[in-house]
Amino acid sequence: MVSWISALDRKLLRDLFHMRGQGLAVGAIVACGVAIMVMALGAISSLELSRDTYYDRYRFADVFSNAKRAPERLATEIADIEGVRTVETRISRMVTLDIEGMREPANAQLVSLPENGEPRLNGVLLYSGRFPDPSRPDEAVVSKAFVDAHGFTLGSNVRAIINGRARDLEIVGIGDSPEHVYMLGPSGLLPDEKRFAVFWLSRRALEAAFDLDGAFNNVSVSLSPGANPQGVIDGLDGLLEPYGTGGAYGAEDQLSNAFIESEMQQLAAIAAIIPPIFLVVSALLINAILARLIATERQQIGLLKAFGFDQREIAWHYVKMALGMVLGGILVGFVLGAALARLMTNLYTNSFRFPDMIFRLDPSAFVIGGGSAAIAAIIGAIASARSAANLAPAEAMSPAPPTVYSKGALQRAFARIHFDEPTRMILRHVTRWPIRAAVTVVGVAAAQALLVGTLFAFDAIDEMLEQHFDRTDAYDAAINFVEPMNYSAVREIERLPGVLSVQPNRDVSIRIRHGQLDERVWLVGVDPTGRQRRLLDDNQRFMDMPEHGLALSSQLASMVVAGVGDRVTLEVLEGERPVLDAPVTAIVNEAMGWPAFMDVDALGDLLGESDVVSGVYAMIDPDKEAEFSEAVLARPGIASVALQRASIESFNESMEENINIMMTIYALIGGAIAAAVVYNAARIGLTERGRELASLRVLGFTEGEVSYILIGELGLLVFLALPLGGLLGMGLAYLVASSMATELFRIPVTIDPSTHGMAAAIVVVSSIAAALFVRQRVKTLDLIAVLKTRE
């Protein structure tokens, strides 16, 4: 009879079945690693496809710029810049909204729509309703998230403060645009759908409202294939310079797009850092399991060789066994990863406003995930497979010689301490098999490290919030003017009800250049005597604003590779657009963004102006917040008002649920690794020492005493693993923080002691659970068999 499966493969399947507990443990770890990889890669491909589809269909522009007021005829000149394909001029302004029932003001970006037809670039997707009638200036298409958050419908009215005048705008359409996939309002940390909206009005309405007849203040262009974006940026800057431009920038600096990019970068970092930890642990476990299996199957291997199986066949047999152990894990990882990718993609619909979040799992995610798990299995198996293949048949068929023990360095070092014999057994076993003990220590440490390296993110968020809200940006309200104003505007704000104190500021858009590197940033003029917007040094201590020169945020310093003492070139991108040299006199620590700072008077000198401000920071009496809001909204010339309290609340609201979900997932995953490693070590220990332990049971040792020998060793190894895991976790946190850092965020590596404690508690609890599970098997030790059998 010809069998469809060889006898050797049958043995393989039975062996795998007998080792199913250990196989499951390895499989679980592999499944986690593969799932995380598939999830991250799947989320990246879904984001990419959703973004590209949206951008393509609604003609997302390539280069953006603005001006104070540029004549419409300039559009033709812009179109003539080499590389420009399409030009769209617009009017765009930030205004405040006065919404019934909300104590604090909301902000809206007003964007003009062309008179005839849809915009050629940055099209508006209309979910329902219609575009505004050019003859009716109070009609608007409003971004969907805001409409939904407030329960508005078509026909609802929203009061906007436009140029100091309150106007009721009617919602005639509900829409979205590829420019606002990530809808971050002024001074917001996260999208806040209640407090930030985009309103599209007819061009005619905005020309009238802002006195921009026959002019524009915002332009976007698309590029011809193969065009050089920098050439177009330079061309635009040249043309718009006389009209007060803040400088052109490419899509990579467009806020919404930058957030999408940054999310994809972070996912890529997750895919690169986290799964390898799982795969390394799975390789270590496979190595330990196979080493033990081959010791047990010595005589069978000898027999196979005596029958004429060659080295390659024997080695392949054990490699197949390793692959068999991970195969289930890979498949589960695929399914789990696909489900998580879908979940993640769905979660993104909360923060990214794509009309259709398209879910796509690229086959490459499976190939990379499955392939790396298989490679890890082969690496784990290779040493054991080789040693099996190299066993001489005659030697293999005789029983293994008794294990030679010695007192070991560890015990000699503690010669004076009296250990009881079971403890001696533990110590000698650990020192006799140092590599195996190391595998367990490293495996458990990896679990601890993974927990520390992920849970620290919550400490980092706390740290960023604390630094931002309590230290550098300690004001209650940030008020931005539509245009730079005279200092008297500060006095007027100061007199508003509820205002306790004010600190004026002057923000100006600049391009900073150092050597070959340049970045477009905000230069923030800070009043050195103010207590609301302050600077922190490297050690998070307040520092004084340098009297002269520039203070660079550390992110910006590393972006242009400049340090204290270097001279950098500043191209001011507004007003007279002076170009100057300035020394870097300080590097400061900012939680978010990458601004540069300067003494407000020094900045005034630089710009050739005096007592000009672009905004005010204010401390507000909490009891008079509503009166303040009402009063500030009634003032002309205010582009936006952001209340910190509202930002913090909305931040906490949106983060809390995510944090709980992520904490649970990390705890489960980290706990699973620790449990799998401990379970495996316990099972190997039990197989290897079953006879020894059963003999002790015969001699009158209780189950508890025998379990101590088995589990005490694991306890010792877990105990050794925790500090190592803590250290590795700190390393991992640095790695995670540095690879997840984008231009938008820099993640501080702050690890609260409670995070170490939490990670250790999860590891210890999971280890105990796994050990107790194996301890059940101590009951089943065959006391009678050990009387008769030899190992």
Next chain:
Amino acid sequence: MNVLARSQAPAPDTDTGVLLSARGLTKVYDTGEVKVQALRGVDLDVHRGELLVMLGASGSGKSTLLNILGGLDRPTEGDVQFEGKSLTRRSDAGLTRYRRNHVGFIFQFYNLVPSLTARENVALVTEIARDPIPPEEALDMVGLAARLDHFPAELSGGEQQRVAVARAIAKRPALLFCDEPTGALDSKTGIQVLEALDHVNRELGATTVVITHNVGIAEMSDRIIRLSDGLIVDIDEVGRAKKPSELSW
């Protein structure tokens, strides 16, 4: 013969008393497909201080009987009493206490803990015993005073088995069970082990039950019990006809 075995008369030297007594022991192993009757009704009294040898072919039931007497297994029917108290009604923990406090075991393959030295292997047991002999003294009794700090891998088979004897007797057990103690040894080293057993039996008065299929060994015993097919078929009063050194096989 069966009748004789079943209605076994009390042992003649009643002054030493009965330490362990078994009545009506049967043991059936139910493997699911077949039932194997390993013991078919065994009555036996083991007397204080005697050296008893159980002989029988493979499958005769002698190991099953030893397991039951040693508190490793329970009979399907029947009762075992140690010092007049039933063993068969004890819990697992109760049996563990019985083994821990009263019984010493010597295995065919020594079953020493490889990670402990000779002295430590003995100490393993003395640490949990009530009134132990110091490990060094126990090892001296079996002639291993010079090899206290050797690991099992550094000892010969005979030496390893003598460590096992020392480990078994160091707790001053009332009962010493030896399952083929010389089975893995050549006759010369086997005799050294038997001398050690004989010595500790006399010295400490530990009642000793030895299982073997080696008829030669039987001549050093007080009584020989022969088992066949799950029954005691014969009891022979030998009265220590020979010293271990006079044995050969």
